[in-house]
Amino acid sequence: MSILSGISICVAFLYNVSMKQSQLFTKTRREAPTDEVSKNAILLTRAGFIHKEMAGVYSLLPLGLRVIKKIENIIREEMNALGAQEIELTTFQSKELWEKTNRWDDKVVDVWYKIRDDDIGLGFTHEEPLTAIAKEYVQSYRDLPFSAYQFQTKFRRELRAKSGILRGREFLMKDLYSFCRTQEEHDKFYNKVKTAYQNIFARTGIGELTYFTEASGGSFGKTSHEFQTLTEAGEDAIYITDEGRKEAINGEMAEKKDGLKKTVEVGNIFPLGTRFSEALGLYFTDENGDKKPVIMGSYGIGLGRLMGTIAEVFGDDKGLIWPEEVAPFKVHLLSLSEGTKKFADEAYDKLTRAGVEVLYDDRDARAGEKFADADLIGIPMRVVVGEKALASGMLEVKSRASGETRELSLKELINELA
Amino acid sequence: MSILSGISICVAFLYNVSMKQSQLFTKTRREAPTDEVSKNAILLTRAGFIHKEMAGVYSLLPLGLRVIKKIENIIREEMNALGAQEIELTTFQSKELWEKTNRWDDKVVDVWYKIRDDDIGLGFTHEEPLTAIAKEYVQSYRDLPFSAYQFQTKFRRELRAKSGILRGREFLMKDLYSFCRTQEEHDKFYNKVKTAYQNIFARTGIGELTYFTEASGGSFGKTSHEFQTLTEAGEDAIYITDEGRKEAINGEMAEKKDGLKKTVEVGNIFPLGTRFSEALGLYFTDENGDKKPVIMGSYGIGLGRLMGTIAEVFGDDKGLIWPEEVAPFKVHLLSLSEGTKKFADEAYDKLTRAGVEVLYDDRDARAGEKFADADLIGIPMRVVVGEKALASGMLEVKSRASGETRELSLKELINELA
Numbered sequence: 001m002s003i004l005s006g007i008s009i010c011v012a013f014l015y016n017v018s019m020k021q022s023q024l025f026t027k028t029r030r031e032a033p034t035d036e037v038s039k040n041a042i043l044l045t046r047a048g049f050i051h052k053e054m055a056g057v058y059s060l061l062p063l064g065l066r067v068i069k070k071i072e073n074i075i076r077e078e079m080n081a082l083g084a085q086e087i088e089l090t091t092f093q094s095k096e097l098w099e100k101t102n103r104w105d106d107k108v109v110d111v112w113y114k115i116r117d118d119d120i121g122l123g124f125t126h127e128e129p130l131t132a133i134a135k136e137y138v139q140s141y142r143d144l145p146f147s148a149y150q151f152q153t154k155f156r157r158e159l160r161a162k163s164g165i166l167r168g169r170e171f172l173m174k175d176l177y178s179f180c181r182t183q184e185e186h187d188k189f190y191n192k193v194k195t196a197y198q199n200i201f202a203r204t205g206i207g208e209l210t211y212f213t214e215a216s217g218g219s220f221g222k223t224s225h226e227f228q229t230l231t232e233a234g235e236d237a238i239y240i241t242d243e244g245r246k247e248a249i250n251g252e253m254a255e256k257k258d259g260l261k262k263t264v265e266v267g268n269i270f271p272l273g274t275r276f277s278e279a280l281g282l283y284f285t286d287e288n289g290d291k292k293p294v295i296m297g298s299y300g301i302g303l304g305r306l307m308g309t310i311a312e313v314f315g316d317d318k319g320l321i322w323p324e325e326v327a328p329f330k331v332h333l334l335s336l337s338e339g340t341k342k343f344a345d346e347a348y349d350k351l352t353r354a355g356v357e358v359l360y361d362d363r364d365a366r367a368g369e370k371f372a373d374a375d376l377i378g379i380p381m382r383v384v385v386g387e388k389a390l391a392s393g394m395l396e397v398k399s400r401a402s403g404e405t406r407e408l409s410l411k412e413l414i415n416e417l418a
Numbered sequence: 419m420s421i422l423s424g425i426s427i428c429v430a431f432l433y434n435v436s437m438k439q440s441q442l443f444t445k446t447r448r449e450a451p452t453d454e455v456s457k458n459a460i461l462l463t464r465a466g467f468i469h470k471e472m473a474g475v476y477s478l479l480p481l482g483l484r485v486i487k488k489i490e491n492i493i494r495e496e497m498n499a500l501g502a503q504e505i506e507l508t509t510f511q512s513k514e515l516w517e518k519t520n521r522w523d524d525k526v527v528d529v530w531y532k533i534r535d536d537d538i539g540l541g542f543t544h545e546e547p548l549t550a551i552a553k554e555y556v557q558s559y560r561d562l563p564f565s566a567y568q569f570q571t572k573f574r575r576e577l578r579a580k581s582g583i584l585r586g587r588e589f590l591m592k593d594l595y596s597f598c599r600t601q602e603e604h605d606k607f608y609n610k611v612k613t614a615y616q617n618i619f620a621r622t623g624i625g626e627l628t629y630f631t632e633a634s635g636g637s638f639g640k641t642s643h644e645f646q647t648l649t650e651a652g653e654d655a656i657y658i659t660d661e662g663r664k665e666a667i668n669g670e671m672a673e674k675k676d677g678l679k680k681t682v683e684v685g686n687i688f689p690l691g692t693r694f695s696e697a698l699g700l701y702f703t704d705e706n707g708d709k710k711p712v713i714m715g716s717y718g719i720g721l722g723r724l725m726g727t728i729a730e731v732f733g734d735d736k737g738l739i740w741p742e743e744v745a746p747f748k749v750h751l752l753s754l755s756e757g758t759k760k761f762a763d764e765a766y767d768k769l770t771r772a773g774v775e776v777l778y779d780d781r782d783a784r785a786g787e788k789f790a791d792a793d794l795i796g797i798p799m800r801v802v803v804g805e806k807a808l809a810s811g812m813l814e815v816k817s818r819a820s821g822e823t824r825e826l827s828l829k830e831l832i833n834e835l836a
Binding site: 024025048051054058059060089090093094114118129146169170 | 441442445479503508531538561588
């Protein structure tokens with residue numbers, strides 16, 4: 001597991017820093033979509049981040065994809081730091097493989113989407129195919145431990161797909177799988193993943209609201225763990241056992257039923273034991289020549305659900321509020337009139353060249369419309385170039401989250417951000 | 419279209435620079451898989467880049483994903499330079515939408531995969547959903563032109579899925595769509611895409627072998643254009659009309675049938691005219707107040723097919739040969755014995771800290787096995803730490819492509835690469 005973590009480079013994931021709003025092909029809309037009831041879907045649709053194709057199925061528009069890519073990169077950094085190796089498994093899954101673990105039959109697993117006239121299912125998770133791949137490469141204790149992860153689209157037949165992007169029928173997931181020799185080795189890795197997940201939720205801005213929660217293991221065993229985030233939109237409930245350590249018990253397992261808080265599950269980690277390795281024949285020979293089944297774990301985070309949760313918990317009656325690390329842009333620059341355009345063009349150019357990600361509202365629109373759009377889109381820092389800027393050179397800088405307003409020169413602003 | 423192209427930053431796509439081969443969970447294999455006939459699938463499987471799930475469906479293992487991500491980033495840079503906006507549409511597609519363009523019926527489109535007991539199809543292309551999205555945002559001439567692209571997995575029912583990753587039933591595609599006001603505006607953008615594609619094929623190493631080819635427009639119109647790469651493994655054929663300008667005519671359209679060369683199609687660009695905008699009602703009001711249909715184009719590159727083509731055209735009897743910009747690592751560092759390990763560890767550490775991507779063969783294995791693996795995996799530069807390095811400090815540096823061998827000190831090597 002000793003990939004030189006921490007030392008890393010940018011492999012040409014070159015992203016356009018900045019963008020003029022007049023060029024963005026999406027627009028905000030004043031009215032809530034008539035077919036949505038959830039706050040996250042209403043705000044994200046009105047602001048032009050997502051487009052609904054059908055219930056539980058949403059396309060990502062330019063602003064939405066930028067948020068998802070930032071979440072993806074935060075997760076990738078934390079996964080690489082664990083020494084996990086990135087892969088990409090397929091959607092198409094064969095009946096033959098999944099019958100071996102007794103997870104093909106619709107009576108056993110009721111979330112499968114399957115292809116008409118074919119024995120092909122669409123992967124709703126990937127324990128089976130990765131265990132089958134591991135079997136080709138694992139023989140002895142020297143081939144273990146290892147872990148691998150992917151960002152991959154999952155498909156699940158959900159009857160109650162009405163929570164916007166919190167519960168999708170098609171959704172992007174990071175799934176990590178670990179393969180260890182002993183229970184002790186597994187437990188150690190499991191705890192490292194717990195810490196990585198805490199880092200991910202802290203960095204995406206929901207750390208303070210998120211609890212490490214003991215839950216039932218479902219079909220996999222006695223217990224598993226979830227990360228649950230406080231929100232009235234949640235379909236789960238937790239009983240908080242330690243506020244300081246952010247620990248809780250899933251409502252389904254709690255003995256006390258009063259004081260349960262509504263939450264949404266933003267991550268889960270499962271000890272799989274030898275459930276899949278035994279069914280699919282993934283064994284290794286240990287130091288003593290004994291044949292043993294590999295001990296596995298699986299660890300998931302839904303990226304769309306995480307974006308939806310952030311929209312849900314921070315959004316207010318004016319719109320979205322993005323935490324710094326996942327915001328589509330860092331600065332929303334507004335030029336208020338034809339007269340301020342030259343100054344604003346220059347500010348846009350200088351900020352962009354300093355590496356600051358700017359969405360520049362250069363449109364020929366009323367100031368009130370620009371202010372409303374900025375609140376709706378929810379970029380952390382709003383910078384207004386008004387008449388005052390022409391006179392004194394001072395820009396009005398407003399925090400979307402706190403509402404706090406300051407006046408800064410362009411130079412001071414660049415120094416603060418670059 | 420004036421996103422500040424050229425100015426871009428790395429948005430935390432932090433990739434592990436380097437890796438020890440002892441940690442890589444895949445291994446090479448000596449024997450060709452019994453169920454493959456194509457060179458690309460045989461080499462990529464033996465070297466541990468891909469895993470076959472079923473005919474035409476391949477998972478990407480760590481080395482394979484690194485190549486795909488490098489191809490993806492080259493394409494992303496060229497798309498962003500065009501001013502195209504990145505999005506991500508969904509796999510699930512509704513019957514209702516596709517019936518409007520008469521592309522739902524299996525008798526009209528025979529490549530659909532459809533979900534059992536549901537009116538859901540798996541997208542094999544995305545003209546329909548993006549046109550429907552554009553309709554929500556386009557009213558007047560001021561909302562045009564724009565273009566949007568995605569990296570998205572497509573599903574196509576292919577009967578002859580026997581060319582390895584050249585022809586998949588599930589495959590990753592970059593698809594770009596353009597929306598213009600006039601034929602002249604469309605033609606101008608179409609030509610810019612042609613240049614972007616030439617850049618992409620040049621950067622991925624197949625520029626000299628790739629021809630801009632006039633082809634039939636299929637169901638979309640009179641003509642389209644393809645990018646065809648010379649290879650005996652190809653299922654297409656072209657007649658070269660201008661060797662210097664790398665221009666050709668698709669064999670199906672050529673009048674002369676002798677002198678046709680076998681090729682694989684690595685990209686295609688289609689003028690769509692108003693085929694989709696009229697069917698789906700995507701109109702705009704021009705400067706004179708007249709209502710007109712939007713003029714569209716679509717432009718595809720299959721990323722797996724491009725990786726397979728590179729494997730096919732450059733691979734030799736010893737294994738893969740990756741061009742510099744798409745190689746999974748830049749250097750394959752080999753330590754030949756227990757005695758050279760300390761020197762090699764230090765070289766690995768220094769190269770990695772200098773930002774060079776190194777795969778370090780630190781395994782306890784015979785020198786012959788390490789040489790064979792290096793040839794099979796095909797990293798551009800092989801650096802051997804043998805007994806000579808201990809005595810003189812000189813490393814043996816060999817080019818995988820040319821076979822040329824040089825001796826360099828570690829310092830000279832770092833200066834050359836960093």
